[in-house]
Amino acid sequence: MMKKAAPIHDSTIEIAPVLTVQNVAAYLHVHPLTIYRLLKKRQLPAFKVGSDWRFNREEIDRWRADAERNQGPINPSLRQ
Secondary structure, eight states: OOOOOOOSOOTTOOOOOEEOHHHHHHHHTSOHHHHHHHHHTTOSOOEEETTEEEEEHHHHHHHHHHHHHHHOOSOGGGOO
């Protein structure tokens, strides 16, 4: 007896949104050229689909949190 194939759509699996350069630029409130500059320096987590860059939103959030943690406050006297 053959096993049934797993359903193609499983609502228990959550897939992280994949963003484009324009999406990430809007999400981070920067110009798309800034995203390309960070990609060129390999400072932003991304992958290519053909010739287009794509980003996992969760990885972008982690990158941003790490950058904020490592940068610290601009002016320590502004801490409350």
